[in-house]
Amino acid sequence: xxxxxxxxxxxxxxxLLPKCPTGIxxxxxxxxxxxxxxxxxxxxxxxxxxxxxxxxxxxxxxxTVFGEPGVLMAFxxxxxxxxxxxxxxxxxxxxxxxxxxxxxxxxHLEPGQIQESGExxxxxxxxxxxxxxxxxxxxxxxxxTLEALFAGLRNEAILRAELRRLFRWLxxxxxxxxxxxxxxxxxxxxxxxxxxxxxxxxxxxxxxxxQIATRHLRVVKYRGALHGTNEFPFLxxxxxxxxxxxxxxxxxxxxxxxxxxxxxxxxxxxxxxxxFFRGSSILLTGTPGTGKTIVAxxxxxxxxxxxxxxxxxxxxxSPDQIVRNLQSIGLRLEPFVKSGLLRFHSARxxxxxxxxxxxxxxxxxxxxxxRVVVVDPITSLMDAGPKFxxxxxxxxxxxxxxxxxxxxxxxxxxxxxxxxxxxxxxxxSLMDAxxxxxxxxxxxxxxxxxxxxxxxxxxxxxxIREFLISSRGIDLVDAYIGPSGVLTGSARAAQTAREKAEAxxxxxxxxxxxxELEGTRQALERQISGLxxxxxxxxxxxxxxxxxxxxxxxxxxxxxxxxGRLRQADVEAAAGARNGTVHRxxx
Amino acid sequence: MPRKALPRAAAxxxxxxxxxWQLRLYVxxxxxxxxAALASLRKICEQRLKGHYRIRVIDLGKHPQxxxxxxxxxxxxxxxxxxxxxxxxIGNLADPERVLVGLDLRAAx
Numbered sequence: 001x002x003x004x005x006x007x008x009x010x011x012x013x014x015x016l017l018p019k020c021p022t023g024i025x026x027x028x029x030x031x032x033x034x035x036x037x038x039x040x041x042x043x044x045x046x047x048x049x050x051x052x053x054x055x056x057x058x059x060x061x062x063x064t065v066f067g068e069p070g071v072l073m074a075f076x077x078x079x080x081x082x083x084x085x086x087x088x089x090x091x092x093x094x095x096x097x098x099x100x101x102x103x104x105x106x107x108h109l110e111p112g113q114i115q116e117s118g119e120x121x122x123x124x125x126x127x128x129x130x131x132x133x134x135x136x137x138x139x140x141x142x143x144x145t146l147e148a149l150f151a152g153l154r155n156e157a158i159l160r161a162e163l164r165r166l167f168r169w170l171x172x173x174x175x176x177x178x179x180x181x182x183x184x185x186x187x188x189x190x191x192x193x194x195x196x197x198x199x200x201x202x203x204x205x206x207x208x209x210x211q212i213a214t215r216h217l218r219v220v221k222y223r224g225a226l227h228g229t230n231e232f233p234f235l236x237x238x239x240x241x242x243x244x245x246x247x248x249x250x251x252x253x254x255x256x257x258x259x260x261x262x263x264x265x266x267x268x269x270x271x272x273x274x275x276f277f278r279g280s281s282i283l284l285t286g287t288p289g290t291g292k293t294i295v296a297x298x299x300x301x302x303x304x305x306x307x308x309x310x311x312x313x314x315x316x317x318s319p320d321q322i323v324r325n326l327q328s329i330g331l332r333l334e335p336f337v338k339s340g341l342l343r344f345h346s347a348r349x350x351x352x353x354x355x356x357x358x359x360x361x362x363x364x365x366x367x368x369x370x371r372v373v374v375v376d377p378i379t380s381l382m383d384a385g386p387k388f389x390x391x392x393x394x395x396x397x398x399x400x401x402x403x404x405x406x407x408x409x410x411x412x413x414x415x416x417x418x419x420x421x422x423x424x425x426x427x428x429s430l431m432d433a434x435x436x437x438x439x440x441x442x443x444x445x446x447x448x449x450x451x452x453x454x455x456x457x458x459x460x461x462x463x464i465r466e467f468l469i470s471s472r473g474i475d476l477v478d479a480y481i482g483p484s485g486v487l488t489g490s491a492r493a494a495q496t497a498r499e500k501a502e503a504x505x506x507x508x509x510x511x512x513x514x515x516e517l518e519g520t521r522q523a524l525e526r527q528i529s530g531l532x533x534x535x536x537x538x539x540x541x542x543x544x545x546x547x548x549x550x551x552x553x554x555x556x557x558x559x560x561x562x563x564g565r566l567r568q569a570d571v572e573a574a575a576g577a578r579n580g581t582v583h584r585x586x587x
Numbered sequence: 588m589p590r591k592a593l594p595r596a597a598a599x600x601x602x603x604x605x606x607x608w609q610l611r612l613y614v615x616x617x618x619x620x621x622x623a624a625l626a627s628l629r630k631i632c633e634q635r636l637k638g639h640y641r642i643r644v645i646d647l648g649k650h651p652q653x654x655x656x657x658x659x660x661x662x663x664x665x666x667x668x669x670x671x672x673x674x675x676x677i678g679n680l681a682d683p684e685r686v687l688v689g690l691d692l693r694a695a696x
Binding site for chain 2: 105113114116118121122125130149
């Protein structure tokens, strides 16, 4: 919002053209701040396209929001009629008139009832208008529809001169005026009023495309100001007019780092283990019967379990049907519906036009204040309008939800035979995350797989998971990816069994070899122990031999000593002799 | 043409208009159109409705709030309040024939 205001200021600074905000949703954004202040604006369009309502809302918003009283000069509807008409849109026109914030002056002109004789001017109209403006200090004036004058008065030369004077007078008076006019065949208005009002011309249009009516608004001309030149769809909702500008939407919403689970643990695991970012927009595409609603319902269920409100827009099934069907896979939504956490909004897409759907959705979201919104499926809603409009609508919805940090899940049904990526390419660029559900056919069966095609800002698995639905809910299983492609269902089971058998055979083989080796080892051990005992025996023998040798030596020594003792004398004599000799030698 | 028609119609009108004519002339200040209209209206009434009419001149320059009540857009405007129904003629009444038609004074012809 801040940014937009800045942008508006910068526009007016450049153009130096003061603007008068209309207070009508979206119109001020297209016109860069409102209608040219103090100048007349022409609003033209065919019957029933909302001219009077636009003009009236301009006055009412002026009186209530911007503190600018207004005068409504009505040529077609009486005061009572006008009051009743806008009361259904929640505007208290009668109250505003009572409080003197708005003056309604009904100008009654019965065609052919007035006789003209000679020259005249429209001073009476001026006097009335002037009096009305001055009586409440009006800043805004609506003339609806000035062209009624052409039916009531015959002298067109006078009329045209007076109209020219009127617009000049309005400018001098300094009021911001809105003049409505009927759409002409070859020109903007039936009586060429655009000739007099040259500052700002807004064209309203009510078209029927494929049996669905949509209103459009286009700023044909805005002198001295930048403005959106596109045709913008608008609608008349419960709170008045709202133009839905696409181009003016900013990309400046806040983001959250909070992650929220999907209610499917394996899916959370695929998304970096923690699920999606809060406030992200998630696209869930899939061919028929791939379980899109089940995934969506799981996310809704998870939100309710967290105690958050969830709004479920269902465009194909009734709430009861969804609740019943999901019960069959063990997902009980009924308690949450009863406690008010989960709200269903079901409507046939063809019930009304896109804009109306969008307005209803905005309103529901505003009223209920959900944290999670599911649109199931967005595709059937998109069929309610032309392709480019549908995309614009989704853009607006996504932006609207993102701005409020509401996590949104858009379920998209892919037509069989279409390339998935192709059909959703337009929408996917708006989405932060894209889950794909797909069928795999083969071996006489169909199996579902799920993968994450993209998930902005988070690590996510590139793996295909097989998506199993049972009475216990959803389970995601690793799909087998082998040389022959992705195997799912019984093929995957067969493959798993084959792998198991192979593993078993391998185990047996290993055990056998182990046993063999064990045997060899034991044999070797036995040999080792034999050798060891031999070694030990020889060691003993060695020790015995040593002993023997030592004993013999000892014995020998002992024997010699004994012998010597036996030969004592001889020895002594011998010793004496030896000693003498020795003495001699010594001396 | 109207001059010739006037005397012939006068008797008839007088015959059926025993009732009173109440006229209002809305003007804006003293513009030429306003003065011309008043003069013309007086003349016609004198010829046709002598003694049976009253003209009230309302200057919207002084009483702007009165314009709304009689649904006045153009100036000058003559409004025939009585006899009902209400009839309106706008312009400076330069063409008396149309005034007669507009105020339903020719019906008697």
